[in-house]
Amino acid sequence: MLEIDICGIKFKNPVFLASGIMGETGSALKRIAKGGSGAVVTKSVGLYPNPGHKNPTIVEVYGGFLNAMGLPNPGVDEYIEEIKSVKKDLEKMGVRVIGSIYGKDEKEFMDVAKKIESFVDAIELNISCPHAKGYGATIGQNPEMSYNVCAAVKDVVKIPVFAKLTPNVSDIVEIAGAVVEAGVDGLVAINTVRGMVIDIKAKKPILSNKFGGLSGKAIKPVGIKAVWDLYENFDVPIIGVGGIMSGEDAIEYMMAGASAVQVGSGVYYRGYNVFKKICDEICSFLKEENLTLKEIVGLAHR
Numbered sequence: 001m002l003e004i005d006i007c008g009i010k011f012k013n014p015v016f017l018a019s020g021i022m023g024e025t026g027s028a029l030k031r032i033a034k035g036g037s038g039a040v041v042t043k044s045v046g047l048y049p050n051p052g053h054k055n056p057t058i059v060e061v062y063g064g065f066l067n068a069m070g071l072p073n074p075g076v077d078e079y080i081e082e083i084k085s086v087k088k089d090l091e092k093m094g095v096r097v098i099g100s101i102y103g104k105d106e107k108e109f110m111d112v113a114k115k116i117e118s119f120v121d122a123i124e125l126n127i128s129c130p131h132a133k134g135y136g137a138t139i140g141q142n143p144e145m146s147y148n149v150c151a152a153v154k155d156v157v158k159i160p161v162f163a164k165l166t167p168n169v170s171d172i173v174e175i176a177g178a179v180v181e182a183g184v185d186g187l188v189a190i191n192t193v194r195g196m197v198i199d200i201k202a203k204k205p206i207l208s209n210k211f212g213g214l215s216g217k218a219i220k221p222v223g224i225k226a227v228w229d230l231y232e233n234f235d236v237p238i239i240g241v242g243g244i245m246s247g248e249d250a251i252e253y254m255m256a257g258a259s260a261v262q263v264g265s266g267v268y269y270r271g272y273n274v275f276k277k278i279c280d281e282i283c284s285f286l287k288e289e290n291l292t293l294k295e296i297v298g299l300a301h302r
């Protein structure tokens with residue numbers, strides 16, 4: 001009932017793990033897969049190991065989390081070993097792997113993409129981290145840089161390539177236009193929303209990086225509007241992410257135009273099995289409404 005095909009890849013269901021701290025190791029990916037996800041997106045990996053920002057890197061706020069992890073990762077070579085250690089188990093469970101990668105320019109993106117290509121089913125280009133100077137949104141807020149990175153990666157890999165977009169722009173459609181023109185196979189929206197929390201007793205921002213990216217329930221309407229606008233303007237699959245905790249949230253994203261969704265903060269609030277729970281809730285809704293999954297994608301536009 002929930003099987004989908006995106007860019008020729010078959011997924012057992014449309015509820016994926018979003019890139020983030022739950023995807024830092026092979027064993028974490030396996031635990032998420034056991035929780036029923038249709039795919040796991042890795043933590044964003046770069047060419048070299050990166051320790052990330054100093055603590056505190058994450059704080060719970062009303063409606064979600066504010067994080068500035070700072071792209072911590074062991075580098076693509078070591079991360080590939082993590083994927084290799086669980087790839088067979090994930091395959092047995094029918095769970096796809098999407099490799100999230102970052103770099104400072106098209107050359108670095110290409111190098112990482114080439115290295116990881118044969119270990120993953122698709123690549124997600126992280127051009128949207130809200131607080132990584134020179135990386136992430138530095139690229140994703142600039143249409144020309146976004147085009148160059150996406151076109152370069154598309155040139156060197158054969159598997160589907162998705163671009164993850166930042167909401168921290170005045171016009172997400174402009175950036176999406178650039179990456180679609182560059183040939184990406186799908187769009188992922190949204191990365192976290194830039195924000196800050198100040199400890200009034202300490203009289204300074206809580207995060208060591210001062211500002212970070214907001215995830216969780218609070219950003220769902222921002223994500224829904226982004227997916228809506230992308231669906232209105234482009235003919236490529238869209239993967240919705242931002243504040244999805246329940247089947248109802250996932251259906252809302254799908255009616256806005258998402259073919260699949262990703263869950264990050266929801267793992268904290270509903271446990272590892274959040275993926276199975278969301279799938280069950282989607283199934284109940286489809287049965288009640290006598291609809292198919294395909295029929296609800298973009299339904300609110302008709």
Ligand code: RRO
Binds near residue numbers: 214
């Ligand atoms: O590692 C992070 O701090 C991070 C990344 Br790469 C991202 O894409 N989005 C985010 O909120 N944090």
